[in-house]
Amino acid sequence: MQTLDIILILPLVWGAYRGFRNGFIIELCTLAALILGIWGAIHFSDWVAEYLVQQVDIERKYLPMVSFALTFLGIVIAINLLATLLTTLLKAVALNGINRLAGLVFGVVKWSFLLSVLLFLWRPVQEGSLDWPSRADRQQSVLYEPMASLAPAFFPYLEELDWRSWWEKEFDDVKRDVEDTLKEL
Template sequence: MNTIDIILAILLALGLIRGIWRGLIIELGTLLAFVLGIYGAMYFSFYAADALKQYVSWNAQTTKVVAYVLTLMAVMFAVMFLAKLLTKVAKMVALGFVNRALGGIFGMLKVIVILGASLSFFDKTAHLWLSQEEVKKSVLFQPVKDIGNFVYAKVLNSLSETDFNPVKKNTPL
């Protein structure tokens, strides 16, 4: 194991520990809150902007930005509240261990995807600060990078194949 492997192993262990600590429901809830928050803010913040206009006399751009942020925060808060509620239910029906074990696996997979995307970038610039020999000797560098590239490519392909045209009252920010 070289320095690259030690750093990657520490990051993977942190993802595992964080996932165990938080549990699968909270880990998924966090990811879902982020995605749904952005979606909700992009396509529904005009409702908040219309409501804000009644109480403030800001210019249109400021109102849009504040409405976007408020909508994002509201959706994220609602999803996280639901995730915490579901976690409590899981504990009550004795699924706490399963939730935490699956959370650990999901937490580590999340770190693998993030690291994989990062390593793809670093691989193109690694010659500037790492020797190719050190990268080749690494046990974790290539597998983590390959998994990250695979997931990243699958997500991009699925997004490009989706006919996603939500109805909008106003154009998003």
Template sequence: MNIIDIVILISLIIAAISGFMKGLILSVASFVGFFLGIIVSFRFAGSVQQILMDLTGSEGRYLYFIGFLICFVLVTLVVHFIGKAIEKAVELVALGFLNRLTGAAFGVLKSLLVFSALIYALAYIDPDKRLITLEQQESSFFYQPLEKILPSVLPFIRHHLEEIDEAITPGGNTRPA
């Protein structure tokens, strides 16, 4: 076990505790809300920009950014409140501990995916392995298994992102040129 493993292990413990405290439902809601917020914001920020231009009589690319933020905040809040409502229903039927336990597992899985993405990005920006040497990678307990996670799930992610994109874009892209 080397320093890479220690950092990963500490992060996984923190993720498990955080996931346990939030529970599965709120953890998934915040995860989904973040990504759905980004996707919806890119699709509808142009429309919101147009509304803001009509309301204020001003023009400018900063209105696109404001439109993006408005969409993002609205989507993440809606998903959060839906998650809260579902969580309350789960607590009413006495599944609160199961929600927290699975939240811990989700937190760990999410962290594993983040570490895999970091390793994937590191391989791209440091092909000569100067930041983390080949010896460090090979002696690490976690590095090589984590290296394989993102490439395994990317096709699944891409497929579902395309489905979401098609579902929320009936009239085409609304981003400004």
């Protein structure tokens, strides 16, 4: 086992631990809360903003940020309350062990997918100026290639996107911003 494999396995162990500790219901609902919270805040924060304008004296410049945050938090809290209720129900009917084992598996799968997306997004940087982890380390690793190919296998359109241009543009923007800031000093 290579150092790269150890680096890749640590988040998976963390995911397994968290999944077992929280159980499948909490793990699934936490992920759903994040996704639905962002989606809901994007689509419904205007309604919250209208309500806030009528009920609270708030400066207009802060209104979009406050309404987005309140909508996001409201959705996340509601889903987490539902998850807690369902977990309590599973404990009451003696299905907590199954919930925990399923949570362990889900935690590993969730973190595997997250790592795969990160490795996929990092690939253009590796092919460009920064060869880290090195090509030799990637080839010797047992986990790197299966992990890196997981997200593209589920979402083949990722391969068609031009991530290299995006990364180069982002790095150029950051470099320009830093140079501008240094000029101002």
